[in-house]
Amino acid sequence: MSKLIINGFRAREGVVEAPPSKALTLRYILASALSRTWVLLRKLNWGDDTWSMIRGIKPISEVEVKNDSVRIRREVTLERFRVIDTGESGFTLRTLTGVYSGIDGTTLLVPRGSLIGRPMDELLNALKNLNAKVDRLGSVIRVIGSKLVGGYVTISGSISSQYVSALLYLAPLTEGGIEISIKPPVKSRPYIDATINVLKDFNINVEGNNDMIYVSGSQEFKAVNEEFVIPGDYSLAAYYTTLSVLTGVDIRITNLHRDRAIESEYAFIRYAREVGVEIEEKEGSVIVKGSSVGDLKPLNIDLSDSPDIVMPLALLLARAHGKSRIVGINHLVYKESNRLRGVASVLKCLGAGVNIDEVNGIIEIEGVHEMRGGCEIDAVNDHRIVMMSVIGALSAKEPITIINWEGISKSWPAFIWDLEKLGAEMRIINASP
Ligand SMILES: O=C(O)C1=C[C@@H](OP(=O)(O)O)[C@@H](O)[C@H](O)C1
Ligand SMILES: C=C(OP(=O)(O)O)C(=O)O
Numbered sequence: 001m002s003k004l005i006i007n008g009f010r011a012r013e014g015v016v017e018a019p020p021s022k023a024l025t026l027r028y029i030l031a032s033a034l035s036r037t038w039v040l041l042r043k044l045n046w047g048d049d050t051w052s053m054i055r056g057i058k059p060i061s062e063v064e065v066k067n068d069s070v071r072i073r074r075e076v077t078l079e080r081f082r083v084i085d086t087g088e089s090g091f092t093l094r095t096l097t098g099v100y101s102g103i104d105g106t107t108l109l110v111p112r113g114s115l116i117g118r119p120m121d122e123l124l125n126a127l128k129n130l131n132a133k134v135d136r137l138g139s140v141i142r143v144i145g146s147k148l149v150g151g152y153v154t155i156s157g158s159i160s161s162q163y164v165s166a167l168l169y170l171a172p173l174t175e176g177g178i179e180i181s182i183k184p185p186v187k188s189r190p191y192i193d194a195t196i197n198v199l200k201d202f203n204i205n206v207e208g209n210n211d212m213i214y215v216s217g218s219q220e221f222k223a224v225n226e227e228f229v230i231p232g233d234y235s236l237a238a239y240y241t242t243l244s245v246l247t248g249v250d251i252r253i254t255n256l257h258r259d260r261a262i263e264s265e266y267a268f269i270r271y272a273r274e275v276g277v278e279i280e281e282k283e284g285s286v287i288v289k290g291s292s293v294g295d296l297k298p299l300n301i302d303l304s305d306s307p308d309i310v311m312p313l314a315l316l317l318a319r320a321h322g323k324s325r326i327v328g329i330n331h332l333v334y335k336e337s338n339r340l341r342g343v344a345s346v347l348k349c350l351g352a353g354v355n356i357d358e359v360n361g362i363i364e365i366e367g368v369h370e371m372r373g374g375c376e377i378d379a380v381n382d383h384r385i386v387m388m389s390v391i392g393a394l395s396a397k398e399p400i401t402i403i404n405w406e407g408i409s410k411s412w413p414a415f416i417w418d419l420e421k422l423g424a425e426m427r428i429i430n431a432s433p
Contacts, residue, residue: 001403001404001431002405002406002428002429002430002431003401003402003403003428003429003431004390004401004402004403004405004416004426004427004428005399005400005401005402005426005427005428005429006390006393006394006396006399006400006401006402006424006425006426007399007425007426007427008394008399008425009243009247009249009394009395009422009423009424009425010423010425011247011249011422011423012421012422012423014249014250014251014252014422015251015252015254016240016251016252016253016254016418016421016422017232017253017254017255018232018233018234018236018237018240018253018254018255018256018286019045019232019233019236019237019411019412019414019418020043020044020045020230020231020232020233020255021045021230021231021232021233021234021262022045022047022049022050022233022235022236022411023091023191023194023233023235023262023265024194024198024230024231024233024260024262025041025044025045025049025050025053025230026049026050026053026089026091026092026095027165027194027195027198028041028198028201028228028230029041029044029050029053029054029057029070029072030053030056030057030095030096030099030169031169031198031199031201031202031221031223032061032072032073032202032223033057033060033061033063033072033073033074034060034061034074034099034169034172034173034202034221035072035073035074035202035221035222035223036073036074036220036221036222037073037222037223037226038071038072038073038226039071039072039073039223039226039227039228040069040070040071040226040227040228041069041070041071041072041227041228041229041230042068042069042227042228042229042230043068043069043229043230044068044069044070044230045230045233045411046068046413047383047409047410047411047412047413048087048088048089048409048410048411048413049087049088049089049091049092049410049411051087052085052086052087052088052089052092053089053091053092054070055084055085055086055087056084056086056092056096056109057072059077059079059082059084059107060074060075060077060103061073061074061075062075074221079105080104080105080106081105081106081107082100082105082106082107082108083107083108083110084096084107084108084109084110085110085112086109086110086111086112086115087111087112087113087115088111088112088113088114088115088336088407088410089115089410090115090118090160090162090335091162091165093109093111093115093120093141094120094123094160094162094163094165094166095162095165095166095169096109097109097120097123097124097127097134097141097143097166098123098127098165098166098167098169098170099166099169099170099173100143100145101127101130101132101133101134101143101145101148101170102132102145102146102147102148102170102173102174103145103173104145104146104147105144105145106142106143106144106145107142107143107145108140108141108142108143109140109141109142109143110139110140111139111140111141113381114336114337114381114382114407115336116139117139118334118335119159119160119334120136120141122155122156122159122163123155123162123163123166124136124141126153126154126155126163126167127170129151129153130148130149130150130151130153130174130178131148131149131151132145132148133145133146147173147174147175148170148173148174148175149174149175149176150171150174150175150176150177150178150217151176151178151179152178152179152181153167153178153179153180153181154180154181154182154183155167155180155181155182155183156182156183157182157183157184157185157186157187157189157211158183158184158185158186158187158330158331159187159331159334160187160188160331160334161186161187161188161189161191161192162191164180164182164192164195164213165191165192165195167180168180168192168195168196168199168206168213168215169195169199171215171216171217172199172204172215172216172217172218172219172220172221173217174217174218175217175218176216176217176218177214177215177216177217177218178214178215178217179212179213179214180208180212180213180214180215181211181212182210182211182212182213183211184211185304185328186210186211186304187304187305187307187328187330187331188264188304188305188306188307188331189210189264189304189305190262190263190264190265190305190306191262191264192213193262193263194262196213199215200224201223201224201225201228202221202222202223202224203219203220203221203222203223203224204219204221205219231255231256231257231260231261232253232254232255232256232257233265233411234256234261234262234265234266234268234269235262235264235265235268235308235309236387236411236412237253237256237286238265238268238272238309238312238313239312239387239388239391240253240288241253241268241269241272241277241279241286241288241312242312242315242316242391243290243391243394243395243419243422244288244289244290245272245277245288245290245293245296245316245319246290246315246316246319246371246391246392246394246395247290247394247395248290248291248293249290249291249423250287250288250289250290250291251287251288251290251422252285252286252287252288253285253286253287253288254284254285255284255285256281256284256285256286257284258281263305264305264306264307264308264309265306265308265309267303267305267306267309268306268309268312268313269281269286271299271301271309271313271316272288272313272316274297274299275296275297275299275316275317275320276293276294276295276296276297277289277290277293277296277316278292278293295320295321296316296317296319296320296321296367297320297321297322298317298320298321298322298323298324298365298367299313299317299320299324299325299326300324300325301324301325301326301327302326302327302328303326303327303328303329304328304329304331307329307331307332307335307339308384310326310329310332310339310343310363311339311342311343311346311384311385311387311388312387312388312391313326314326314343314346314347314363314365314388315346315350315388315391315392317365317367318347318350318352318354318365318367318368318371318392319352319367319368319369319371320365320367321367322366322367323353323364323365323366323367324364324365324367325362325363325364325365326362326363326364326365327360327361327362328361329361329362329363330358330359330360330361331361332361333358333361335382335384336380336381336382336383336384336385336407336410337380337381337382337385338358339382339384339385340356340358340361340363341356341358342379342380342382342385342388343356343363343385343388344356344363345377345378346377346385346388346389346392347365347392349372349373349375349376349377349389349392349400350368350371350372350373350392350393350396351368351370351371351372351373352365352366352367352368352371353365353366353367353368354366370397371392371395371396371397372396372397372398373393373396373397373398373399373400374396374397374398374399374400375398375400375401376400376401376402376403377389377393377400377401377402377403378402378403378404379402379403379404379405379407380404380407381404381405381406381407382407383407383408383409383410383411383412384411386402386405386407386408386415387408387412387415389402389405390402390405390415390416390419390424390426394419394424
């Protein structure tokens with residue numbers, strides 16, 4: 001185990017490129033694996049979750065990885081037994097459980113680390129109601145797949161939108177399609193829309209409104225283009241925005257395209273503006289005017305739709321003048337760690353006032369004028385808690401030590417180097433030789 005010591009920040013360079021979208025990388029890889037024609041995907045997010053998805057599709061597809069691109073197409077194999085290591089990727093485990101339910105053969109899906117114990121039951125029950133043969137042996141999911149008839153199914157919307165994404169990927173593979181009724185409250189809804197948009201890029205027809213979605217069966221995945229370029233990730237770029245504000249340095253973030261954003265993640269830009277940050281958007285770039293930030297305003301908001309921006313937004317609110325309240329985030333406890341607790345522990349180290357209510361999914365934050373530091377944070381190997389800890393620490397008065405930070409590789413393996421280029425002063429101490 002190593003310790004990451006954050007000493008401070010000396011601005012060096014103000015132009016950075018947003019890392020490619022993790023959520024879209026995974027969606028395009030999975031859809032391409034179901035397409036009979038070759039699809040070229042460029043500028044992928046190369047975090048651990050992408051490798052989990054690539055391992056996951058290999059038994060049913062041809063995959064050629066070259067530089068930062070991948071070519072993929074569906075392959076018909078006679079192989080009828082597969083074991084897949086899904087790593088810690090919730091999206092991979094859930095959507096593959098759905099997809100392999102509709103493909104002949106037995107598949108064992110093996111979750112690792114923090115993914116063991118994350119919720120799956122609602123999805124397994126929904127699939128069983130569609131006559132899929134799925135069960136769980138300890139942490140391993142066993143899927144005995146076959147062509148399913150399809151039908152009507154209800155699923156909770158309050159645990160994870162990825163259950164719905166799983167059913168959406170499965171539906172075209174069934175004979176008669178699936179009608180999905182999502183039981184409210186529906187959390188992370190824009191991620192369902194992101195799945196629907198990617199399916200549309202593969203000629204899959206999806207109908208319906210908010211809580212009722214219908215996807216007809218026996219549809220072919222046929223990519224509308226031979227090539228897709230993955231756009232930047234607004235939920236990851238949010239940490240650059242936060243760094244700009246907390247350190248008072250202007251930063252231009254390239255590779256952010258409004259028209260291809262996932263709304264859950266783009267919402268960060270809207271809230272940052274509400275807090276009082278000046279942000280300009282032009283030609284695929286976001287320019288954050290950290291140097292002209294005055295007093296930040298507190299917020300009272302519902303982030304049911306946007307779980308992944310809670311962490312960077314909490315950092316901004318920790319510097320706001322007054323008390324903020326974020327509600328609707330019960331689902332933060334089901335992520336790579338219990339993120340309500342993670343956010344609280346980072347904010348405490350920074351000296352902000354914080355109160356969490358895990359039952360009702362609420363965080364209250366009392367802003368401070370200056371981030372304190374001088375403490376140790378256990379980032380519990382949760383990539384978004386690591387990012388929050390590092391960015392908070394870069395603006396703190398006293399050095400902060402972060403342990404269990406290696407989980408950063410889930411979505412942004414180059415995070416530490418990318419920040420060093422901007423002027424972050426950090427060092428790593430290896431606890432063992
Ligand atoms: O579908 C996706 O790509 C995601 C959906 C969200 O999860 P939930 O739907 O479980 O809230 C989000 O937190 C996760 O990082 C990515
Ligand atoms: C929760 C996340 O991803 P997943 O659910 O796919 O593991 C995340 O990236 O923060």
